[in-house]
Each structure stands twice: as structure tokens, then as C-alpha cells.
Amino acid sequence: MRLLLILLPLMLWGEEDFISHYEYGEMLYANPRGVSCAQCHGESGEGQIIVEYRDIHGKQALKGSDIRRDSLDDMIKAVSTYHKVMPRYYLTNEEVKAIYDYLQKKNQAYLSQFTESNSTE
Numbered sequence: 001m002r003l004l005l006i007l008l009p010l011m012l013w014g015e016e017d018f019i020s021h022y023e024y025g026e027m028l029y030a031n032p033r034g035v036s037c038a039q040c041h042g043e044s045g046e047g048q049i050i051v052e053y054r055d056i057h058g059k060q061a062l063k064g065s066d067i068r069r070d071s072l073d074d075m076i077k078a079v080s081t082y083h084k085v086m087p088r089y090y091l092t093n094e095e096v097k098a099i100y101d102y103l104q105k106k107n108q109a110y111l112s113q114f115t116e117s118n119s120t121e
């Protein structure tokens with residue numbers, strides 16, 4: 001019985017590709033190795049304030065940037081290098097691509113306003 005409980009999810013997993021590429025990206029964006037991108041870059045990558053604090057210059061805010069218009073290359077680079085604030089992730093290029101595709105699709109409407117003027121095709 002115990003073995004079956006362990007095997008059952010694996011069997012279900014093997015059955016078919018029941019989560020889509022989009023859902024896979026969504027899952028990774030929300031929870032990539034523990035620290036969520038959304039926590040700092042917002043629900044859809046639009047960026048958000050991480051914390052607000054006061055120092056001698058007054059009120060300060062630490063912000064996660066808007067990453068909706070970043071390229072896949074930018075994203076792979078950002079995820080796999082060290083930063084002051086952002087953690088370094090150990091994600092494969094495939095996983096980063098899933099996150100990238102998820103954000104592209106989720107922000108389709110927002111991004112479409114740039115394609116006309118910026119497109120090089």
C-alpha cells in the first residue's frame with residue numbers, strides 16, 4: 001500500500017503530459033527552487049516594491065524590476081548570476097524558457113503594444 005502511494009503520482013505523471021508548458025512556466029515562476037520570482041517581480045513580472053525603509057535620505061524602497069520586456073537571454077543571464085538582491089538560481093535553460101514563455105503569454109496584451117514599433121522583422 002505504502003509503495004503504491006509512492007508510485008501512484010509517478011504513474012500519473014508518466015501517463016501523459018498533463019500539465020501544459022504554460023502551467024509548467026507558471027509553476028516555476030511562482031516557486032522556482034523555493035524563492036518565488038513573483039515575490040520581487042510581481043504577479044506578472046511587472047515589478048513591485050519588495051520593502052520600504054527609512055535611512056538618512058528619508059523613505060527608500062527596494063524594487064524588483066519590470067522584467068516583462070526582457071529577452072530570454074537576459075533572463076537566463078539574470079537567473080544564473082549573482083546580484084546584490086536577487087538570488088542566484090540553478091535552473092536549466094529549459095526551465096528559464098518555460099518561465100519566459102509563461103510571462104510572454106501572460107503579458108501578451110501588454111507586450112503587443114510594443115511589437116509594431118520595435119519589431120525588426
Ligand code: HEC
Nearest residue numbers: 032036037040063064065067070074075078083084085086
Ligand atoms: C529577492 C528578490 C528577487 C527574486 C526572488 C528574484 N529577483 Fe530578479 N531581480 C531582483 C532585483 C532587485 C533585480 C535587479 C538586479 C539586482 O540588484 O539584484 C533583478 C533582476 C532581474 C532580471 C534582470 C533585469 C534587470 O532589471 O536587471 C531578470 C530577467 C530577473 N531578475 C528575473 C527573475 C526571475 C525569472 C526570477 C525567478 C526565477 C527572479 N528574478 C527572482 C530581485 C529578485
